Amino acid sequence: MGRKRDPNRDKAFEIYKASGGEIRLIDIAAQLDVSEGTVRGWKAKDKWDDQRNGTSNGTLQTNEKNAPINTERSDLNGTEQENVSWAEIENDYVTDIRKKGWTLEQLAKKYGISASSIMKYSAEHNWVEKRRKHTEGVKEKSAEITTHLLSNDIARATARHLRISDKLLKIVEDAINDDREFYKVVEKLRTGYGPGEFDEKIVVETVDALNDAKLVNVVNSFEKIQKAQRQTLRILDEKDQQKLDLERSKLEDEEEKPTEIVVRRWSK
Secondary structure, three states: OOOOOOHHHHHHHHHHHHOOOOOOHHHHHHHHOOOHHHHHHHHHHHOHHHHHOOOOOOOOOOOHHHOOOOOOOOOOOHHHHHHOOHHHHHHHHHOOOOOOOOOHHHHHHHHOOOHHHHHHHHHHOOHHHHHHHHHHHHHHHHHHHHHHHHHHHHHHHHHHHHHHHHHHHHHHHHHHHOOOHHHEEEEEEEEEOOOOOEEEEEEEEEOOOOOHHHHHHHHHHHHHHHHHHHHHOOOOOHHHHHHHHHHHHHHHHHHHOOOOOOOOOOOO
């Protein structure tokens, strides 16, 4: 017993015939959810162009008198045509951007119309191309929204980092503005001995000698805060920029260097 004929094979020809032979095979494949190679094979084996021109005795008949009335291969009659909302059906097909969206057969069953009619109408009105353009438009819009949201997040994070660093700089500035700040010494005094029998307290004393360690710490803190602010604003120091340029140059040299393959032969 031979293998059962794929019903999509005849449907593919109906779509091709309805378009006057103008539709691309890849578009037919997309409508039937098969590969382009499969459609190309059907076209060659069934001699679609010959059948369309009425010069072949293939499986499909192109004469209208041979097509049964009120079957899937016949066009919509006047009454059925009036009850069909092609705009709604087209919207279902074009705007469905799921990985496996509506097929024409599924829409035919959903709206109670013949598969050949919806295939013919979709071919005449370029549904496949419309779906492709709609999908691309949705993807582009999604990318724009994602970029916008990401930009907002970056802006908020940048503003937060700058606010924090400004507060730290204010502390450093207050210390610098205090003439006696760098002459102050902080000490911990402990009185008494033994557990529970001593007392500790922090004492700040102003002396005549400059507190070098405190001055160095403040200067280092000031430089680190400033550098953090520049990095937040994507401004690199000259030293960091030179290092980045050097690393980029090394990477480009590695990419341009020809690949050497060494084959070693081992003797037994």
